[in-house]
Amino acid sequence: MKFALFLGCNIPARLKQYESSTRAVLGNLGVELVDIKEFNCCGYPMRNIDFKTSILAAARNLALAEKQGLNMIVLCMCGYGMLKKADHAMKEEPSLREVINTTLKKEGLQFRGDLEIRHLLSVLYNEVSVEAIRQRVTRPFKDLKIATHYGCHALRPSEIVQFDDPVNPTLFDKLVEATGAQSIYWQSRLDCCGAPLFGINDNLSMDLAEKKLLDAKRSGAHYLCDACTYCHLQFDTVQEMISTKRGENHLLPAILYPQLLGLSMGIDERILGLEMNHIDISGIKGFLSE
Amino acid sequence: MFFSIALYIALAIFVGGLIYKIGTWFSLKIATQAQTISPSQRLLAAVKGIVLTILSAKILTLIKVFFLDIILQRKVFQESRFRWLIHILIYGGFMFLVLMHALDPIITVGIFPDYAPTLNPFLFLRDLFGVLVIVGVILAVYRRYILKAPRLTTTTMDTYALIILAVIIVSGIILEGTKITSYTRYQEMVNDYAGLEEGEDDYQALTAFWVKEFSMISPDITAPFDSSLIEEGREIHEMSCAGCHSKPQWGFGGFLVAKATKGISLPIDRAHIPSVLWYIHFLACFIGLAYLPFSKFLHIITSPLSLLANSVMSKRTSYPVNIATRQALEFDACMHCGQCTGRCSVGIMSEALQNVNILPSEKIPSLKKVSSGKEMAEGEFRTILEGAYVCTNCHRCTDVCPAGINLEDLWFNMREEMFQRNYPLFFALSPLSFYRGLMRETMPDSDYERPLDQAREAIIASYDLMKSQDRAITLNPADQDLRSGLLLSDQANTFQMCFGCQTCTNVCPVVANYENPKEVLGMLPHEIMYAAGLGIKDLAFGSRMLWDCTTCYQCQEQCPQGVRVTEVLYELKNLAIANATTAKG
Numbered sequence: 079m080k081f082a083l084f085l086g087c088n089i090p091a092r093l094k095q096y097e098s099s100t101r102a103v104l105g106n107l108g109v110e111l112v113d114i115k116e117f118n119c120c121g122y123p124m125r126n127i128d129f130k131t132s133i134l135a136a137a138r139n140l141a142l143a144e145k146q147g148l149n150m151i152v153l154c155m156c157g158y159g160m161l162k163k164a165d166h167a168m169k170e171e172p173s174l175r176e177v178i179n180t181t182l183k184k185e186g187l188q189f190r191g192d193l194e195i196r197h198l199l200s201v202l203y204n205e206v207s208v209e210a211i212r213q214r215v216t217r218p219f220k221d222l223k224i225a226t227h228y229g230c231h232a233l234r235p236s237e238i239v240q241f242d243d244p245v246n247p248t249l250f251d252k253l254v255e256a257t258g259a260q261s262i263y264w265q266s267r268l269d270c271c272g273a274p275l276f277g278i279n280d281n282l283s284m285d286l287a288e289k290k291l292l293d294a295k296r297s298g299a300h301y302l303c304d305a306c307t308y309c310h311l312q313f314d315t316v317q318e319m320i321s322t323k324r325g326e327n328h329l330l331p332a333i334l335y336p337q338l339l340g341l342s343m344g345i346d347e348r349i350l351g352l353e354m355n356h357i358d359i360s361g362i363k364g365f366l367s368e
Numbered sequence: 369m370f371f372s373i374a375l376y377i378a379l380a381i382f383v384g385g386l387i388y389k390i391g392t393w394f395s396l397k398i399a400t401q402a403q404t405i406s407p408s409q410r411l412l413a414a415v416k417g418i419v420l421t422i423l424s425a426k427i428l429t430l431i432k433v434f435f436l437d438i439i440l441q442r443k444v445f446q447e448s449r450f451r452w453l454i455h456i457l458i459y460g461g462f463m464f465l466v467l468m469h470a471l472d473p474i475i476t477v478g479i480f481p482d483y484a485p486t487l488n489p490f491l492f493l494r495d496l497f498g499v500l501v502i503v504g505v506i507l508a509v510y511r512r513y514i515l516k517a518p519r520l521t522t523t524t525m526d527t528y529a530l531i532i533l534a535v536i537i538v539s540g541i542i543l544e545g546t547k548i549t550s551y552t553r554y555q556e557m558v559n560d561y562a563g564l565e566e567g568e569d570d571y572q573a574l575t576a577f578w579v580k581e582f583s584m585i586s587p588d589i590t591a592p593f594d595s596s597l598i599e600e601g602r603e604i605h606e607m608s609c610a611g612c613h614s615k616p617q618w619g620f621g622g623f624l625v626a627k628a629t630k631g632i633s634l635p636i637d638r639a640h641i642p643s644v645l646w647y648i649h650f651l652a653c654f655i656g657l658a659y660l661p662f663s664k665f666l667h668i669i670t671s672p673l674s675l676l677a678n679s680v681m682s683k684r685t686s687y688p689v690n691i692a693t694r695q696a697l698e699f700d701a702c703m704h705c706g707q708c709t710g711r712c713s714v715g716i717m718s719e720a721l722q723n724v725n726i727l728p729s730e731k732i733p734s735l736k737k738v739s740s741g742k743e744m745a746e747g748e749f750r751t752i753l754e755g756a757y758v759c760t761n762c763h764r765c766t767d768v769c770p771a772g773i774n775l776e777d778l779w780f781n782m783r784e785e786m787f788q789r790n791y792p793l794f795f796a797l798s799p800l801s802f803y804r805g806l807m808r809e810t811m812p813d814s815d816y817e818r819p820l821d822q823a824r825e826a827i828i829a830s831y832d833l834m835k836s837q838d839r840a841i842t843l844n845p846a847d848q849d850l851r852s853g854l855l856l857s858d859q860a861n862t863f864q865m866c867f868g869c870q871t872c873t874n875v876c877p878v879v880a881n882y883e884n885p886k887e888v889l890g891m892l893p894h895e896i897m898y899a900a901g902l903g904i905k906d907l908a909f910g911s912r913m914l915w916d917c918t919t920c921y922q923c924q925e926q927c928p929q930g931v932r933v934t935e936v937l938y939e940l941k942n943l944a945i946a947n948a949t950t951a952k953g
Contacts, residue, residue, distance in 0.1 A: 087713050087761070087762035088760070090762065090764075091761060091762050091763040115711075118713045118714065118715065118716055119716075119717070119760050119762070122799060123760055123800045123802070124758070124798065124800070125798075125919075125938055126799070126938065126941045126942070126945075127794070127800075127942065127945055128721065128945075128946075129939070129942055130720055131720040131721055134716060135717055181719050184518065185518040230919070230922075231919075231921070233921075235924050235932070235934070269877055270877050270918045272918060273799075273802070274799055274918045274919050274920075275916065275918050276801075276802055276805045276806075277799065277800075277801030277802040277803070277804050278796070278798070278799075278801050278805075278915060279820070279915070279916055280805055280808070282878065282881060282916055282918075283805075283918075286877060286878075286881065286918065308802070311802075315806060316805075319808075319809070
């Protein structure tokens with residue numbers, strides 16, 4: 079199993095622990111990652127402004143991976159959704175494809191459309207399998223209740239992203255449970271974290287995040303688990319701002335899935351970058367079995 | 369006479385230019401914090417900061433940066449071995465020539481009292497380093513004009529730099545070549561150092577020796593020579609010349625020129641070409657010196673300063689005024705190498721948006737112009753502001769900048785500085801603003817919210833119907849263009865299938881967030897679909913709902929009619945921004 083690792087812009091700049099924990103966990107499971115230095119923005123931040131510009135950026139990434147004959151693994155759900163959208167649009171609309179390819183050709187690139195775009199979670203679930211993961215878990219969690227946050231852009235629009243059942247997804251829950259933790263049911267589990275509005279309408283964005291945090295906490299979760307750059311920045315960095323700005327302290331710390339899985343595999347917490355999260359999650363180690 | 373006057377003029381312009389440039393570092397307005405502080409206070413703060421840093425343990429960091437990043441060019445090496453080779457050839461060769469050759473009466477003679485420019489090892493080294501620079505320049509021309517990396521632009525400033533370097537070195541080498549063969553030069557030297565006159569026997573012997581061994585071309589003495597004459601010449605040479613002259617072959621660049629021009633060297637000499645070349649060589653050097661503060665060569669001074677300053681300063685601990693000063697210096701530290709643009713995450717978008725200001729290397733001069741406070745047409749300002757805002761703050765430009773410029777901070781501060789001018793930036797209504805949100809604690813809430821409010825209001829204000837919601841809507845004439853025009857992205861025209869069931873509105877988490885959503889959002893998702901279907905532009909574009917959509921796709925996923933609600937909203941946002949931008953001119 080070999081994939082081109084697509085990190086996007088935020089991970090190397092302000093979420094390095096997502097990269098290091100992913101590398102550690104995938105390394106442990108025998109998934110090989112290839113870095114493509116030339117990758118650029120996935121295009122997602124430009125979608126509000128100009129569709130074609132966002133498709134061009136996305137398509138360049140796809141063309142770069144294709145050039146090396148690799149499929150892509152994406153860690154961020156917004157990035158995943160954007161790349162899937164571009165892949166779909168370029169296949170469905172020949173005129174768009176021609177315009178984009180004309181620009182790409184200037185640097186010797188071309189979108190052919192013969193690569194697969196996968197999110198980290200779908201690689202773990204579909205390629206690696208829950209069974210294989212379970213075999214690698216050496217210190218399963220005990221009595222740990224996790225609010226599993228799916229993230230919108232991997233689930234929807236389902237006809238394009240084809241991640242899991244959009245109404246009743248189970249993939250992420252099963253992956254969480256492979257670590258020994260219990261993935262609880264909570265009503266707003268498929269709702270938006272609010273990150274797409276952060277920076278545009280912070281109050282609304284924080285409202286959405288706060289609602290989810292409250293619901294998850296009321297439903298008995300000890301931690302919230304996510305697997306998306308924006309969701310995590312929202313539930314970690316922005317949650318911290320919610321606490322200071324609004325004086326509300328819900329404190330349901332968020333942990334990235336590869337951090338959660340890595341702990342249960344016995345991987346060094348420094349590699350998993352636990353201390354790099356804004357909100358302290360060191361307490362989760364107390365749930366690990368001996 | 370010419371030499372001294374030209375040198376002093378060049379030096380005066382150089383020093384004046386440098387003082388002017390340094391002055392701008394303390395007066396350019398970059399971060400809003402620095403605006404109320406006078407240039408002299410900024411200068412004092414900088415001096416204090418520098419002294420305190422040098423006296424602290426940070427001196428070790430400075431020393432490390434000096435050797436690794438300034439002398440050895442670590443950052444260039446890490447990014448591209450090819451560029452590193454080019455730069456080391458040019459800068460290494462040129463620095464050596466400046467120290468050993470240009471400043472020889474001061475430096476070289478000081479260290480080696482027996483120094484003569486025509487004596488080894490100096491003779492050989494001068495040519496060696498000259499040739500290294502030439503090779504570097506040729507590779508640089510190859511990189512910029514033939515290889516042409518995507519989005520690497522070459523300005524007249526870049527071309528000028530390469531031309532001046534080439535002229536200085538090439539004229540120097542040809543000058544050396546014509547001097548080797550020059551009989552006039554030989555005569556002068558023999559008069560001065562051997563005290564011999566034309567016609568004397570010794571003169572004949574020495575000339576024969578120099579023609580044979582030192583490639584000089586005499587108008588009347590040519591090979592073959594009598595061996596005793598040569599021996600006689602050698603003796604005089606050993607006595608009068610050898611102390612200052614190694615064999616010309618060691619000056620291999622000039623020697624090749626001498627060999628190549630052998631047939632025409634007498635006319636060259638008679639036409640005083642060596643003197644002409646001498647003027648060209650020195651004029652080129654003096655022009656280079658005088659123009660240095662205004663050209664990209666200023667980076668010889670500013671890039672090291674930027675590297676040193678950035679290695680010991682940080683947003684959290686440094687005095688904000690000093691950061692503003694450093695950022696003004698950074699504008700001059702950029703040498704337009706294009707390394708940042710090569711790694712820019714959004715560089716590709718400049719091709720679609722036709723805005724070069726997206727590219728970091730092109731943004732620098734534009735932002736410098738903005739911060740200088742010069743008058744600027746609204747359209748130009750908008751292009752710069754938009755270009756500066758199309759940035760995901762991925763930090764890659766900053767990581768690779770060989771001048772150590774903290775570009776990300778510079779972009780951030782300049783964007784905020786530009787927001788102070790109250791020009792509505794529609795691009796702010798996108799996730800490009802996410803990073804700004806994370807940084808909001810660094811600025812007052814009012815400064816933070818204003819650009820967002822302005823952008824939203826500027827868009828909504830152009831749609832009259834939203835202002836008077838009680839007014840009866842005339843359906844005729846409806847905007848047919850809108851009904852058929854949502855074709856930018858796939859599937860957006862599906863709004864025509866909406867039958868008004870309101871499922872989209874009912875599942876929308878944004879709508880659900882408010883007691884009275886219509887009051888806040890203006891229009892609800894199903895109403896927007898309907899307005900688009902009816903072709904009522906004002907209602908489709910003028911609601912706040914567009915900018916409060918969190919793009920979670922719940923509406924689209926659950927629509928029983930297959931309307932791609934989120935895609936329609938995306939498309940309406942694209943069009944609203946495009947329309948508002950056109951209206952702004």
